[in-house]
Amino acid sequence: MAMEFLPPSTDKIELETGKAFTPRFDEHGLVTAVVTDARDGELLMVAHMNAQALALTIETGIAHYWSRSRKALWKKGETSGNLQTVVELRTDCDQDAVWLKVSVAGHDATCHTGRRSCFYRTVTNSGGAAQLAVADGRIQFDPADIYGKK
Numbered sequence: 001m002a003m004e005f006l007p008p009s010t011d012k013i014e015l016e017t018g019k020a021f022t023p024r025f026d027e028h029g030l031v032t033a034v035v036t037d038a039r040d041g042e043l044l045m046v047a048h049m050n051a052q053a054l055a056l057t058i059e060t061g062i063a064h065y066w067s068r069s070r071k072a073l074w075k076k077g078e079t080s081g082n083l084q085t086v087v088e089l090r091t092d093c094d095q096d097a098v099w100l101k102v103s104v105a106g107h108d109a110t111c112h113t114g115r116r117s118c119f120y121r122t123v124t125n126s127g128g129a130a131q132l133a134v135a136d137g138r139i140q141f142d143p144a145d146i147y148g149k150k
Helices: 012-017 051-060 143-147
Strands: 031-037 043-049 064-067 072-075 084-091 097-104 121-126 129-134
Touching: 043 051, 043 064, 043 097, 051 064, 051 072, 051 084
Parallel strands: 031 097
Antiparallel strands: 031 043, 064 072, 084 097, 121 129
């Protein structure tokens, strides 16, 4: 039997201090998921979860997400081998976002570009124009070897 979530409480105090996990999905049926490495706290990625992805994550201990671009459930690392085992799952005060602390298997990489984190670039101001600069260029795996395309 699949896990189901109760509707969010309309009582602010209950929502913020109660024991019931009642995620507040947005108008698209999603909650934001912030993902960090349980070992060192590095921000790895930000994704979204629908009720099914969140339930599967809680039930299996393996991170599942909702791919907005593919409009499909997505078991992170299923193709690359870089599965994310959830060490801790938290929610924010109004339960419209979750924070996953994970342990990454395989190449210890989360980004489809082969990097450890999806946040590998910094944004700078260069003469009034926003520019990107690579802050962490280390590639953990070749995406073409894993995903079969360049």
